[in-house]
Amino acid sequence: MIPDIPNPDSEPVSFANDRDALSPSFLDHLQSTSREVHLRVEGGRKLHGDVTLKASKNAAVALLCASLLNYGVTKFLNFPRIEEVTRMIEVLESIGVKINWRDNNTLELRRPKKLTLENLNEEAARKTRSVLMLIGPLMHDHEEFDIPYAGGCKLGERTVKPHQYALEEFGASITATDKRYSVKVDKKAPGEMTLYESGNTVTNNTILAAAGVVEETFIQAASCDYMVQDLCYFLQKIGIEIEGIGTPLLRIRGLSRIKKNIEYSPTEDPIEAMFFISAAVTTDSEITIRRVPFRWISLELIKLKRMGIRYTISSPYKAANGHVDLADLTIHRHEGKLSALPDKLHPNVWPGLNPDNLPYFVPIAGIATGQTLIHDWIYESRAIYYAELSKLGIKVELLDQHRVHVRGPSELVKANMSCPPALRPASLLLIGMLAASGVSILRNVYVINRGYEDLAARLNLLGASVEVFS
Numbered sequence: 240m241i242p243d244i245p246n247p248d249s250e251p252v253s254f255a256n257d258r259d260a261l262s263p264s265f266l267d268h269l270q271s272t273s274r275e276v277h278l279r280v281e282g283g284r285k286l287h288g289d290v291t292l293k294a295s296k297n298a299a300v301a302l303l304c305a306s307l308l309n310y311g312v313t314k315f316l317n318f319p320r321i322e323e324v325t326r327m328i329e330v331l332e333s334i335g336v337k338i339n340w341r342d343n344n345t346l347e348l349r350r351p352k353k354l355t356l357e358n359l360n361e362e363a364a365r366k367t368r369s370v371l372m373l374i375g376p377l378m379h380d381h382e383e384f385d386i387p388y389a390g391g392c393k394l395g396e397r398t399v400k401p402h403q404y405a406l407e408e409f410g411a412s413i414t415a416t417d418k419r420y421s422v423k424v425d426k427k428a429p430g431e432m433t434l435y436e437s438g439n440t441v442t443n444n445t446i447l448a449a450a451g452v453v454e455e456t457f458i459q460a461a462s463c464d465y466m467v468q469d470l471c472y473f474l475q476k477i478g479i480e481i482e483g484i485g486t487p488l489l490r491i492r493g494l495s496r497i498k499k500n501i502e503y504s505p506t507e508d509p510i511e512a513m514f515f516i517s518a519a520v521t522t523d524s525e526i527t528i529r530r531v532p533f534r535w536i537s538l539e540l541i542k543l544k545r546m547g548i549r550y551t552i553s554s555p556y557k558a559a560n561g562h563v564d565l566a567d568l569t570i571h572r573h574e575g576k577l578s579a580l581p582d583k584l585h586p587n588v589w590p591g592l593n594p595d596n597l598p599y600f601v602p603i604a605g606i607a608t609g610q611t612l613i614h615d616w617i618y619e620s621r622a623i624y625y626a627e628l629s630k631l632g633i634k635v636e637l638l639d640q641h642r643v644h645v646r647g648p649s650e651l652v653k654a655n656m657s658c659p660p661a662l663r664p665a666s667l668l669l670i671g672m673l674a675a676s677g678v679s680i681l682r683n684v685y686v687i688n689r690g691y692e693d694l695a696a697r698l699n700l701l702g703a704s705v706e707v708f709s
């Protein structure tokens with residue numbers, strides 16, 4: 240019988256009505272971090288010039304967990320210096336991994352023979368959902384261990400069941416005791432298995448478990464999203480056989496021990512690309528975004544084109560990992576000639592519209608003529624945060640906890656606001672503030688810094704005026 244394990248994210252998000260959900264005191268209450276860094280945004284400026292994308296948070300955290308499989312030196316190039324990576328580094332260092340930044344974006348890691356799991360930094364671990372992906376690699380050399388409840392964006396209930404069910408196939412039994420997952424391992428090879436959900440972190444966890452099994456594992460209903468592909472390319476480089484990358488059917492033949500000195504460059508972030516696209520469109524600016532993994536946002540680009548956004552794409556070239564096609568994307572000015580899509584916008588697992596890119600359509604819809612229905616079915620309460628944009632003048636009507644109507648065109652106005660405890664919704668406020676004339680204040684931006692490196696400086700190079708203060 241499968242033990243029922245509680246989900247830490249099932250706790251706090253239940254809203255009596257929209258007004259409760261949007262009140263500043265409620266948001267302040269939800270804000271969990273003590274690192275108080277704020278932004279002062281002088282908005283209403285046109286952006287210009289070009290910006291180069293960084294690698295993604297979501298591949299980076301999976302790669303950090305994967306580095307535990309390697310007893311040699313793992314060197315990651317082009318690695319993002321973001322809060323989420325810092326939290327995972329704190330966790331890995333606390334269990335004995337030697338980690339150094341060799342230069343600004345080169346990270347070197349070497350695990351010890353024996354990890355000191357009893358010293359695991361719980362405070363850092365509880366701030367990220369990615370610690371769940373430690374279970375897959377740790378299963379290979381530990382029969383019993385604990386992982387604290389995972390954190391991450393607060394978006395309503397986020398299930399951990401798929402992780403439990405998938406890892407059970409490899410012989411892990413996971414129970415919850417005192418805000419921790421206790422894992423007991425009696426290792427076995429599942430052969431063929433099907434994931435309970437095609438989630439990204441669960442797919443990565445399963446791949447990391449399969450990477451230590453010498454028999455072939457055939458995984459069905461795998462996520463084929465970008466961070467899964469990046470993880471697979473890294474694992475291939477350290478000697479794991481993987482077939483089916485970019486498809487829901489993965490065949491993996493692992494190794495019992497890996498000791499290699501290896502270098503790997505994760506791919507540029509398709510979600511950061513969408514952040515800059517949304518910033519350019521909302522401020523009606525022309526900018527060039529360099530190193531865009533454009534095939535990972537092809538559906539997003541088609542939707543934008545149908546709304547009237549004009550863009551040009553350079554000839555493709557390869558990412559540093561030699562696998563992913565990149566191009567430079569120029570977003571042209573629309574001069575107010577955008578129209579709402581007649582059909583609803585909704586996310587899906589790849590190759591659908593990326594769940595983390597959906598939010599960036601809210602400000603865009605806000606300046607387009609007409610009404611857009613945005614249906615965020617993936618998360619239980621992320622749509623509630625979209626209504627925060629109404630404080631910046633965008634007409635967002637919350638229909639229920641998953642759906643909003645956005646009516647445009649709107650004139651954006653300055654505001655003084657706190658970040659909600661979710662990365663993409665918080666970054667929407669920054670986009671709105673860039674477009675609103677006058678000085679806006681965005682308080683406590685830790686949640687944005689979880690996923691984007693040096694955003695204020697990079698926006699300022701594009702002609703924005705964003706000052707960081709604490």
Ligand SMILES: CC(=O)N[C@H]1[C@@H](OP(=O)(O)OP(=O)(O)OC[C@H]2O[C@@H](n3ccc(=O)[nH]c3=O)[C@H](O)[C@@H]2O)O[C@H](CO)[C@@H](O)[C@@H]1O
Nearest residue numbers: 297369396397398436437438439440441466594595617618
């Ligand atoms: C570190 C990392 O990579 N985080 C990403 C990852 O989180 P992660 O993979 O952890 O996402 P979750 O497991 O929380 O899944 C997100 C939501 O989608 C639902 N769901 C997912 C798959 C599915 O086939 N059916 C389904 O209903 C889940 O029940 C959950 O409510 O994927 C999310 C969805 O793209 C992204 O927002 C996160 O940025």
Ligand SMILES: C=C(OP(=O)(O)O)C(=O)O
Nearest residue numbers: 368391392595662663690
């Ligand atoms: C939901 C997100 O992240 P996480 O899974 O790390 O909470 C996100 O990156 O938008």
